[in-house]
Amino acid sequence: MLLKTLLLLLCYIHGLNFECTLSNEVFSCQNTNIIDLYKEYFRDKWAKSLSSILEIKILNSNIPKIDYLYKLPQLGYIESLEFRNCQLTDVNSKAFYDFKHLKTLNLKHNLLETVSFVNYLSETLERLILSNNKIVYVDTNFSKWKNLKLLDLSFNRLTVLDFHAIKGVPEINFGYNDIKSVVPYQNRYLSELDFVKLNVSGNKLSAYDEHQFFVIIDWLDLSYNNLKINMKYSKNYLNLAYCQIITFSEKISVKFADLTAVDGIEKLKLISDHLILKDNRLGDLDDFKIDIRDFYDTAIRHLDLSNCSITSIPGEYFINIVDCSVLKLSLNNLNLIKKHTFKNSNIAVLDLSRSDIKILEMSSFKDSNFNSLKLDNNRISILIKAFDNVSAYEIDLSYNSIRRLTVAAFERLRDVRLLNLSHCLIKNIDFESLKPLNRLEYLDLSYNSIAVLDSNVFNALPVRNLMLKGNKITSIKSYAFSNLYNVLELDLSGLAIENIANNAFYNLSNVRKINLSNNNLQTVLANLFIETPGLNSLDFSGNPIKSLNKFSNKLNITELTLSFAGCIESDRISNFHVKILTVKDSRIDVIKNGSFKGLYGLTHIYFNESIIKSIESDALIELFNLEYLDAQNLFNTIEILNEGVFRDINNIRALDLSGTDLNSIDSKSFIGLYRVETLQLNRNDIDEIASGTFDDLHSLELLNLSSNRIRKLNPGCFSGLDSLKVLLLADNRLDNIETNVFVNLNDLQVLDLQKNYLKNLENDRFKGVPNLLELHLAKNKLETLKNGVFQYLPELRLLNLRDNNLGIFGSPQHLFKFGVLSNLKNLEVLDLTYNRFTTLNVKSTFMSLKRLREIYLDHNDLKNLDFEGLLKNCRDMEFVGISFNKWHCDYLGDVIELLYNKSVNYAPDYPMFEYDNIEGINCTDVCKYVWCEGHDIGIVQLQ
Structure with missing residues (x-):
């Protein structure tokens, strides 16, 4: 990590x-x-x-x-x-x-x-x-490429389709152009169009009969045109969606046909494996020109009649479509599913959702076999033998008006595994109504109006997942969930539960997760979960529970989620063998001493969406195995970290206190964190770091103090950080660095001081970080750099000085004439972007930087620079940033030619082609020679 x-x-x-x-x-x-x-x-x-x-x-x-x-x-x-x-x-x-x-x-x-x-x-x-x-x-003429298999010119501005030019290409896509006319094949070439895939969708074709060369094409997409079509020929694939009028003068066979949203279908004589007719206006199927008998002897697999304004389905209309895998009738205006409408059906997926169905007559689906039966989002109010001898893996009846489940509702329903009855109006559950569901694995009764659960109501039901959240249950009786041997997850969240009787979860031997969040529980009986030996995740969040210390100490829960109000103290959560504790949706005034005492196995603590005002010094004692504490994004919470609050969590590896509104850290707040490797304190209100604050953090490798209000770093404030590699102090209010602030940080590799208020840096400010690789000083207010300021950084690879005020006062040569960079012999990247340099003395500034690979000089006021001397001195140079300066165009031309010949990259991040430029790099004044007329390594554009 x-x-x-x-x-x-x-x-x-x-x-x-x-x-x-x-x-x-x-x-x-x-x-x-x-x-x-x-x-x-x-x-x-x-x-x-x-x-x-x-x-x-x-x-x-x-x-x-x-x-x-x-x-x-x-x-x-x-x-x-x-x-x-x-x-x-x-x-x-x-x-x-x-x-x-x-x-x-x-x-x-x-x-x-x-x-x-x-x-x-x-x-x-x-x-x-x-x-x-x-x-x-x-x-x-693409026919000359004998191996060409695909030509894709879609989404262009072509107006003509010339078949002579694409003769012999097996797959052609001219979709979404402006094609209005077609240059047809000569008749002798028609045979060469066999098995061609042609897509001309989204164009402006208007008359199909004029283009008879299409007839022999076996895969054809003409969708989204203004065509009036008379179909005469069979095809493998035909897409005519969103065309105008379609007529079928002869019965044809099309394996896949899409006739979505056609303005008018006058006759439909079509045999198809996969037929899409959605978004048409079919009305009463008896009046529509579909002869459904044409499908009886064919292996139609997919028929989509969704959103077709169908008002009724004639009895046994689909009864003989025996091999259909998917039949979609959703989004219609059906009121009734008549008796035997889908009798003996073997449709794998039958979708009748969102179709305004109120009544399912008895035996509507008699003797049928479904994989998925979707009846959700209708107005069904009662179920009486609608599923007569029906086998279905999944039935979705959610979002209906069902008020009760009768004994006869599912009595002849076979093999159902998933049953969704959520978001209905069900008020009670009867054991006899569920008894026939002897293979049920998932039952969702969420968001109904269930107020009471009788004892043994789910007795021996074979479900693995039982969802009851969002009902109106106030108490759980004894044996309410008894003998659910197979249940793995039980969701009782968002109810109004005030008490749970002993033995409510009797013999739930395999349950892994119980969610009791967002109820009204104040106490929990000691032996409530004694019959759930496999339980490893328990969520009590959003309950006003005062104490859990009476729980049996035999519970080996891995994850426990709780909410607290007022305070956390030692008698509230003890006797748990829990590894992960999440404190959620809590308003905590104080975490008192010994609050987690006895939770010896705890490895992770998360504080989510909570408010914590104070943590007492001994709050975390005896958490010997804690490895991770995450308290980030607490709301207006911990203002002060007291002395020694973390001293007993010696094994913790990561501590995240970011975004907690901390404004003060005691000098002994982190005592005992010997093994912590990552400490996040960013996005707080810390204004000062006292000396000795991190003395015990010998294993810390990353310290993030960015985005605080730190104005001062006291000498010795980072003492003890022997292993620190990354120190982030960006976005603070530092205007000065004191002497010996970074002393003895021998392993530090990255120091980020960006976005502060530093104006001057004294010579010895970076003493103590001899192995620093990256120093970030961007977005400060630096005006001058004194001699020797970087003298203690012999291993530095990257120096970021962008967006400062260097060069604004005095001649820039004076800034470097004493060799400010002279000790940076290993420097590879130097960023001077967004400063005020008008010129730079290459000899005095860069002479020692023999290993420099990248230098960024963009966004300055440079007019000239000894680039030849720079490249001669820095022979490993790979990139020189030169854009957005004040180069003369003729001078810039010479510079670019030099860089090009030396194979040095100079390309700008944001080319400025709209102004006078050479290869996207802006320049001023009139060119005097060849660059004005263009060049073989670049483009010159002068306005």
Whole structure:
């Protein structure tokens, strides 16, 4: 856990985004640009591995133009190339010329208007995806690619579909363009359209009969057009959803047919395995032109008639559709399900939900077998032999008007495993009504009006999950849940229970979880759960229970959830062998001394959605095995941590007190936390850290004090933190660092002081952290850096000085002329972004930084810099940030050429193409030479 936390914090502070990976012959990259991609990765970082790469995926990047890739012969064996969502507007006609083994090219979600590069793609191409661009016209004959299996030009701006250009391509997607007309095949080519998949949905086609070349296509999607269609030919797949008028002049066979929301179906002569007719206006099925007998001898598997305004179902209308897997009749206007309507049915899923059904006549489903029968969200008020000899795995009757369960309700219902009767109006439960459900595993009676549970009402019912939450039960009688041998979870939450009789849970030998939250329990009998030896999760939260100390000490509960009001004291929760304690929805004035005494096995404590005002010094004694204490986000709660409050929880590894409104920490608050590794104190109101506060925290590796009100760090306030690796002090009110504040933090690797009010730093302020790797001073008010301020940081790798006022007073050379950075011989990353530099003396500033790899100079006022001297001195340089300065365009051109020739990345995070720029980097004044006319390594745009 600690390692994961450290990695996440390091990434967050660094601002790093691990964008590119190479794994299993796939090179993938996100949020990059063409300069990064070409120089840093293709030429340098991954150059030796390119010969083994078969697939390149570039996603969500800023690559407006591609004209480099054809210069990379080592990529000749690439089989799949993807530039998706990369803002591509221009692709060199020969950009992919040398990809001789290319099988897939995916340029989806870009801004392309022309695709001349297609003509130079390899003959090995199998999949070409150009969807979601701005392509208006394609002047290419795709038939020359003999191996092409998929052409996707959907979501573009094409107006014409030319079948000559796509002859021989098995799968074609032209969906959601502006196609109004079609150039048909010559008759001699019609046979070549066999087994073609054609999608022209979402276009502006209006007349199907004019395009008879469609007739031979076996897979056809014409949905969302303005077509008036006369169907004559059988197909494998046909989608005509949201078209206009459809007529069937002859009986045809379609394996999958979607006729959703058609304006008018004049005749339906159709044999289908999967037929969707939803969102039509069918009304009375007797009057509709469906001859249901056409389905009797076919293996129809799926019939969707939902939301069709059906008002009645004729008796035995569906009785002979014997092999149907799914029949959907939801969202209709049915009032009645007549006798024998679904007699002898073998429909796997029958959906009659949300159909305004009031009455189920006797034997409505007689002798039927269902996997799922959905009758929820209707107005059914009574069940009388509707399930006559019915077998069903799941029946959903929730959200109906059922008031009582009669003896005859389920007497001939067989094999049901899941029964949902929640959100009805049921007032009582009768044992005889449930007795026939001898294979039931899940019973949901939640949110009814049940007020009383009689003894043995569920006697020997084989359920595993019994849900009764949200009813009106005030007491649980003896043996109310007796002999539920198989029950694993019992939910009695959100009721009005005031007392529970002994033996209420008699012989619940296998129950694992009981939820009694949000009731009115004040006391709980000592032996209440003595018959539940397997119980390991018990939730009493939201109850005004005063004490639980009379519970049997034989309970081995793993998880216990409680709520408290007033105080927690030693006589309220004892005799539990609990490992995880959650205190939820509580308003606690004080946690008194010895409150958790006797809970020797406790390993985790969580305080959720609670208010705690005070914790006494001995509140946590005898918690010898506690490893984790989470008190984050308590509401306006602990203001002061008293002396020694944690001294007895010696095994704790993580302590989270973030967001608890702490404003004061006693110098001895953390005494005894010898093994704690992570301490979160962020998002509080702490204003000062006293000396000796963390003296006992010798194992602490991460200390988070960010987002407090700390104004002062006293010398010695971090003493004792021998193992500390990460110290976070960002977003406080520090305006000065005292001497010896960080003394003896020999293992510290990350120090975050961002977003404070530091204006000056004295020379010895970082003395005591010799192994520091990262120092973050961004978003302070630093104006000058004195000589020697970093002299005690020989191992520093990253120095973040962004967003300060460096350079605002005096000449910036004076800031560094005495060698402020001279001792940082291992520095790799220097961030000077968002400062006020007008120039920098490279020799005096960077001479010692031989290992510098990245320098960020963006958002300054620089007009010139000795870049040649910088690169000569820092031979490992990989990135130089130079955008948003005051470069002259001709000078910037020279700089970019120098960086390009040295293979140093300079691409801006936010290119400024709308202003005068070179490769997206803004510049001023008029260019004097070649850069004004363009350059072979970049684009110049001058307004």
